[in-house]
Structures are given as C-alpha cells and as structure tokens.
Amino acid sequence: MRKKDATILIVDDDDDILFSARISLKKYFSEIITSNTPKKITNHLTEQTIDVVLLDMNYRIGYEDGKEGLYWLKHIKEVSPETTVILMTAFGNVKLAVEAIKNGATDFILKPWNSEKLYGVVNAAVELARSKRKNTQLETVQQLNDKQFHTQTEHIIGTSPAMQSAVDLAQKVAPTDATILILGENGTGKYVFAKEIHLKSERKNHPFIHVDLGSLNENLFESELFGYVKGAFTDAHKDTIGRFELAKGGTIFLDEIGNLPLHLQSKLLTVVQNRKVTRLGEGKERDIDVRIICATNADIHQMVDEQTFRQDLLFRINTIELNLPPLRDRIGDIELLANHFLVKLNHKYRKNLNGFSKQAINGLKNYHWPGNIREIEHIVERAVIVTDNTQIQLEDLHFSIKKLKASFVKNLNLDETEKLLIEQALQKHQGNVSRAAKELGINRTALYRRLEKHQL
Numbered sequence: 001m002r003k004k005d006a007t008i009l010i011v012d013d014d015d016d017i018l019f020s021a022r023i024s025l026k027k028y029f030s031e032i033i034t035s036n037t038p039k040k041i042t043n044h045l046t047e048q049t050i051d052v053v054l055l056d057m058n059y060r061i062g063y064e065d066g067k068e069g070l071y072w073l074k075h076i077k078e079v080s081p082e083t084t085v086i087l088m089t090a091f092g093n094v095k096l097a098v099e100a101i102k103n104g105a106t107d108f109i110l111k112p113w114n115s116e117k118l119y120g121v122v123n124a125a126v127e128l129a130r131s132k133r134k135n136t137q138l139e140t141v142q143q144l145n146d147k148q149f150h151t152q153t154e155h156i157i158g159t160s161p162a163m164q165s166a167v168d169l170a171q172k173v174a175p176t177d178a179t180i181l182i183l184g185e186n187g188t189g190k191y192v193f194a195k196e197i198h199l200k201s202e203r204k205n206h207p208f209i210h211v212d213l214g215s216l217n218e219n220l221f222e223s224e225l226f227g228y229v230k231g232a233f234t235d236a237h238k239d240t241i242g243r244f245e246l247a248k249g250g251t252i253f254l255d256e257i258g259n260l261p262l263h264l265q266s267k268l269l270t271v272v273q274n275r276k277v278t279r280l281g282e283g284k285e286r287d288i289d290v291r292i293i294c295a296t297n298a299d300i301h302q303m304v305d306e307q308t309f310r311q312d313l314l315f316r317i318n319t320i321e322l323n324l325p326p327l328r329d330r331i332g333d334i335e336l337l338a339n340h341f342l343v344k345l346n347h348k349y350r351k352n353l354n355g356f357s358k359q360a361i362n363g364l365k366n367y368h369w370p371g372n373i374r375e376i377e378h379i380v381e382r383a384v385i386v387t388d389n390t391q392i393q394l395e396d397l398h399f400s401i402k403k404l405k406a407s408f409v410k411n412l413n414l415d416e417t418e419k420l421l422i423e424q425a426l427q428k429h430q431g432n433v434s435r436a437a438k439e440l441g442i443n444r445t446a447l448y449r450r451l452e453k454h455q456l
Helices: 015-025 038-047 067-079 094-102 115-148 161-173 190-199 218-226 262-274 300-305 311-317 331-348 358-366 372-386 401-409 414-428 433-440 444-453
Strands: 004-011 029-035 052-056 084-089 107-110 180-183 208-212 251-255 291-296 320-323
Touching (some): 004 015, 004 115, 015 029, 038 067, 052 115, 190 291, 300 311, 414 433
Parallel strands (some): 004 052, 052 084, 084 107, 180 291, 180 320
C-alpha cells in the first residue's frame, strides 16, 4: 500500500503508547512525529503543517479528569484551526468524550486500541483536515473573485500579424508550467492574456489569483502574498493564508511587477526560486505549487541596466517573454474591437445601434490610442450612451483634440493628413459642414468635394 502524504503528531507521556501508535501508523502515512510532552505542541504546529494530532487526555500523575487534554485541544484549535484532533484516554468517560467533541475534537479513542480501528479514525481525520484546508482556500478565493475578478474573461480580438504572433506564442506556452513575463503598454490586454493562458493550461480547474503589485502597500507585501499567523501584528486576529497559498494548484498573476521596490524584489526572488513561503510570525516554510505569470508596462530591461530591477529576478520570471503590441501598431484590428465592444455595450445599455459610420471608422483608425484597448472600450461606451443616432457617428466619439493633433504630426502623407484634418474639423463642430468648412478655410462646395474624395 502506498503511504498517504500526511503528517501525524502523537502526544502522550507514555513512551510505550508512542511506540505502539507510531508502529501502527507509519506504514500508512508519510510522517509520524511523537512527543512525550504537550509543551512541544506549539513548536511542531508552527514548524510544519500537521494534519492530525493524537492527543492524550491526562499528563499529571493522579489526575484523570481530562482537563489538560481539553486545555491543549483548545490551544491546538487556536494555533492551527485546520488541524484535526483525536483525543486518547484509558478511561471511557462518556461525559468527557462529549465535552471534547463540543470543544472541537474530531473523534475520541480508548486505550488500548485495535490497530485497524486506529487507522480508520486517523485516516478519516486526515481527509477532514484536507477538506478544511481546501474549503478555506476556496472561500478566500471566492471572496477575492467577488471583489476583484470579472465573471467572464474578455476574448482576445485581433487578426493583425502583431497580435497573431502574440496569440501563437501564448498557445504554445499555455500547456506548460513555464514562468511567463508579459510586456506591454497600459490597456494592451496583459490581464486578458494571463487569464487565457491559465484557462488553456492543465491548471485551469484551480484558482487564478491576480495581485496588482502597483497598488499594494509596501507594508502589506509580505502579509498579502505570504500570509500571517494570529498575533503576527496588531490586527492579526486569526491565521490567514497569503495569495501564493491561495493559488495552490493554479496560477498567480503578479501584475505591474516593475513597480516593486528593490528590497521587496529580493523577498519575491527567494519565493520564486525556492517555491516555498513563510507566513509572517511563523517559522516553518510551506511548499507552494503554483504557476507564476508576471506583467509590467515598464521597460524592465532598461530598469535592469539602471539597477532598479534585479537581473536575477528577471531571469527567474521570464522563461518566456510575451510582448503585446500597442493598438496603434494593429490598425487592422481597430474596427473588429470597436464592433466587439458595440455588441457588448448594446446589450448592457439595451440599445440597438447599427454599427459605425465610415467617418467614425476612419476616425477610430486615425486616432493614436495612447490608452490602447481600454481606451477604445471607454470611447465606444461613451458614444453608445450619448448618441441619439441609429449608428455611431464621428461626433459621438469625442476624441481628444490634442491627441488627434499628435497623431496628425506623425503622419506626413498629404492625402491622409487632409482626410484627418477634415475629420477633426467635423468632430469639433459636431458634423456641421458650414462651420467645419470655415474652420478649414474653404467653402462648403470644396468641403463636399473632399468628403466625396475621401469617402467620408
């Protein structure tokens, strides 16, 4: 029989009992620890994860009331709530057994025991401990989902060569456990890619934990990522698992890693390197089974050159480096994205807008998009809300004139520049041709000719 991966602590002042229990259980469970005094219980609980404690009820000679056992039972439940406790006694006191169960004991066993009975009781307690840990993880993940996560992942939209290159690489690395670094400007879809990689991986049925390092207070870095034990600091009222442990079996997405100060980078490096975390206020290391995906909008390689980002940490987090193109480099995807968001927002606001006018599409394609995909969604949403038309017009989009001018300066093609200026004038005057013509220094007839020429 293969041993079950579980740690059992047996506490009794009778060395013969310890020996007998150890011999009975060691063939079934991976680690059996014995102690002839309850005073070492705290050390064992803080040094490693104990699944089950077999605890004697009496330790003082001449006392058989079980009060010491109840005291240590309460202590174990406070220090390690997920550990299950089985109480042992040579005196079959039913009243004491009932009191012990009420105080949190999982079961009660009389000495001397039958080996098969002992195994059955301990095995059930191991499964209960695992279930408690899993429920604690799931409850915390669900709370994070309620607060932070979208109920649905936005789809990756795009057929441009730059986007297809990124998608192809993501599809290749998703089934692996490779550590990934996603680079790209704000709004290029780093979160969407990280979530998509998780959903296409073998870890898809386990948690996806998103940590925004850019908004995380430095003082909370260790407690949030690594967890803490009760009493570790003033407001630590109970043991709390950190984000790395919450992601057990799944993926942790460390967003905006370029914002992490150097002194915290070294702590993260240790965890990434050793795949172990130590909760604040606790001495034991805990193994973590997670896939790590990081992202940043910063030029992280330049930061390494400037010695503001650790080179050894960069080596650890970018086994695969995935670069996401800005929207201005994938103009062919702009209309696709705009229509995607329009369908979504039509449903959200209970509207039935019939696409975009040619002028609006040209305006979208000529805009510089400093905010990338996030900005196009925002602009389309605003247009859906404010328009009185059946189709979104250029004037509904309300681009920033300064940003349109910045885009214009970079474009020296005469025809395209003329087209952009006309679109800009029409937008400024909300489609009024007479005012737009005056702004451009031409008459209405000349403007109409140019509108026809540029198919506006």
